[in-house]
Amino acid sequence: MASEHLVLRPGEDGVNGYRWLTGLVVPRPIAWVSSISAAGIGNLAPHSFFTVASARPPVVQFTSVGAKDTLSNVLATREFTISVASRPLLGAVNASSATYEAGVDEARELDIEMRPSVVVAPPRVAASPASLECRLIRTVPVGDSTIVLGEVVAVTVDPDVLVDGRPSPERLAPISRLGGDEWGLPPEVIRVPRPD
Numbered sequence: 001m002a003s004e005h006l007v008l009r010p011g012e013d014g015v016n017g018y019r020w021l022t023g024l025v026v027p028r029p030i031a032w033v034s035s036i037s038a039a040g041i042g043n044l045a046p047h048s049f050f051t052v053a054s055a056r057p058p059v060v061q062f063t064s065v066g067a068k069d070t071l072s073n074v075l076a077t078r079e080f081t082i083s084v085a086s087r088p089l090l091g092a093v094n095a096s097s098a099t100y101e102a103g104v105d106e107a108r109e110l111d112i113e114m115r116p117s118v119v120v121a122p123p124r125v126a127a128s129p130a131s132l133e134c135r136l137i138r139t140v141p142v143g144d145s146t147i148v149l150g151e152v153v154a155v156t157v158d159p160d161v162l163v164d165g166r167p168s169p170e171r172l173a174p175i176s177r178l179g180g181d182e183w184g185l186p187p188e189v190i191r192v193p194r195p196d
């Protein structure tokens, strides 16, 4: 074990800030984002720069690194869904990250079954145990990236993943993104009561 930590300053020669962040901010949950274009073409792509942004109102955020079809669709139609990426879906989630032409619907191309959402127009992934239906609040540009903030206007969840009315992490079996092309499998779960 090295006794001194390396010091790296993003922006300096040879220091790729993106690589260090994606390798160290781990594991990241994966938002499987479904959107539709103004012309009505569907789109499905994973985004691991994803988290809860606010409690009341319930808001989530994901980040588009660069200009992608998902971002232009969300800007055009102001709605999207986020489906939970669970273990059995890993292959399909990964496949949907391939670069397709803007006019190509990844779900149709890859035979990923979608089902209509309850409130918003973009559909959700049929095999996902849960989906968040979102309306765009605003986008925040940061350098080459754009943070997308969406209010969750509906949650759909398979009752089979609930225990005592709450999502069970064991049943949800979420996969995650690590650095490079590494993925995290569903985590080992321990339960620790919070201190008073």
Ligand SMILES: Cc1cc2nc3c(=O)[nH]c(=O)nc-3n(C[C@H](O)[C@H](O)[C@H](O)COP(=O)(O)O)c2cc1C
Pocket: 030, 043, 044, 045, 046, 047, 048, 049, 050, 063, 064, 065, 066, 068, 069, 070, 071, 093, 094, 096, 097, 098, 099, 100, 177
């Ligand atoms: C697990 C995983 C996580 C990803 N996370 C992001 C992300 O947070 N932001 C992003 O812009 N691209 C991310 N990507 C890459 C996009 O999925 C990819 O660029 C995709 O082609 C974008 O599709 P679109 O142009 O149809 O929106 C990720 C890819 C994978 C496999």
